[in-house]
Amino acid sequence: MQSASFLVLRTRLNFSLMASQGCVTQFSFHPPQLLRSLPGQRQCPKLRRARQYAYSTDSSSTSSSSPYSSGSSTRSSHTPRTRDPEPRRSLQVGAAMGGNSTELQKILPALEKVVPVLAPGRHKGQAGKIAVIGGCREYTGAPYFAAISALKMGADLAHVFCTSGAATVIKSYSPELIVHPVLHESYDVGEIGEEEISGLKDKVLAEVGKWLQRFDCIVIGPGLGRDPILLDCVAAIIEEAKFKNIPLVLDGDGLFLVTNQPELIIGYPLAILTPNVMEHKRLVAKIVGERDQNVPQNPEVSNEDLPGQLQDLAKRMEGVTILQKGKTDYISDGKTVLSSDYYGSPRRCGGQGDVLSGSTAVFVSWAKEYFSNENAAGKKEVEERVSNNPTMVGALAGSLLCRKSAANAFAQHKRATTTTNIIEYLGHSMDELFPLPQ
Ligand SMILES: NC(=O)C1=CN([C@@H]2O[C@H](COP(=O)(O)OP(=O)(O)OC[C@H]3O[C@@H](n4cnc5c(N)ncnc54)[C@H](OP(=O)(O)O)[C@@H]3O)[C@@H](O)[C@H]2O)[C@@H](O)CC1
Ligand SMILES: Nc1ncnc2c1ncn2[C@@H]1O[C@H](COP(=O)(O)OP(=O)(O)OP(=O)(O)O)[C@@H](O)[C@H]1O
Structure with a gap:
């Protein structure tokens, strides 16, 4: 059996260097892999899943054992995988605050x-129109943080769609946000x-629908x-946003919603999920544990x-x-990491x-716009050095920006640092x- 549904060419380059503040940092860089689908790869989902499983559990290949294991499983036990299931491009940039690595310079x-x-x-709107769907009786800070972040890092307009109970509160935080009190909870x-x-x-x-088409993300x-309501x-x-091909950032x-209803998002290439450690575990339990016997x-x-x-998870989610x-x-669309x-x-x-979610939304909308322009300058450079997928580019840029801002804020405020x-x-x-x- 083929060790994977992909033919792969892989080269690897490792190097270490002294970061600007004197500590040694290890970087690794894997040039972009060539992935080529084998005939039939896009056949029916069942067959596709079978191929993926065959790929991830074939113990005859060094790169094909399952990446998952469980001490408490009642089903088949698996040896934790020690090698990559597939080659990946890995960018690991300076852990040191103020690090300015060669990799980063590229x-x-x-x-x-x-x-x-x-x-x-x-004109107004060209740098990005972002919407945040969130904000209820308990939480008014989170949608505000996401929407104001989008504005502060460069978007032109930021909307919030929330419950009526949250709307006045969010409006009072900032006159810059456009707030729509259109959602309803069972309580209301x-x-x-x-x-x-x-x-x-x-x-x-x-x-919400009458606004959707205007949004870039x-x-x-x-x-x-x-x-539940x-x-x-x-x-x-x-569903409506997918129909209109609008990029989605889910946080x-x-x-929680798409973990419980994964079919809402599986196979939608313009979706980015931004799980923290706990959310990621829940996603793995649902997508891998429950769905793969x-x-x-x-x-x-x-x-x-x-x-x-x-x-592996991103691949199971078919390119999300x-x-x-x-x-x-870590950022992956199933092809690269x-x-x-x-x-x-x-x-x-x-x-x-x-x-992070607000900033990533803006970068994704910029990246989508950039890649859709046939004559965009430097496209080859972006594809080679980062990715040809706008959601990957947007996610990496969002991560870098938020970590940079957090470092800057911490340098100033130390223990008093807050999200504001x-x-x-x-x-x-x-x-x-x-x-x-x-
Ligand atoms: N000001 C506001 O309005 C804000 C509102 N927010 C909104 O709240 C909603 C629910 O989000 P959430 O953060 O409470 O849920 P989730 O991430 O499942 O955490 C649940 C528990 O998991 C744990 N835990 C978390 N991370 C972990 C880690 N890395 N490693 C280990 N454990 C970890 C931790 O458990 P603990 O340690 O407390 O036992 C945590 O309490 C959501 O809508 C969000 O947007 C927030 O954005 C904040 C600002
Ligand atoms: N241990 C860490 N060290 C440095 N940065 C971190 C660490 N953990 C998370 N981050 C960064 O903090 C940002 C938010 O990640 P975090 O895990 O706090 O999300 P979250 O739990 O969903 O946040 P929220 O409180 O908004 O729900 C990300 O940009 C991530 O890179």
């Missing part, structure tokens, strides 16, 4: 190409039957809550092999991009994930990473 000019120029001829509507729920869903979809989940409506919004309770029910997520496991947040951020431990802060105050401080540094950090022309 990546940043490539990422900069997708950042739109500021020119007098451009009381006990209603199926028919009324369906009517409510249509109403919400009509309210939608963040779904910060502070959304987990009310509300989530039902958001599922309908996701917080948006991840041939791996343990509660697959172990091992730090040692996160990149390989993430790549996953940004797994943590000490190191990028990782970055660039900058960052030791403060773990709540809300940093919201800054990190947001204050977004503009400055953008300019450090992607300087405006003098």
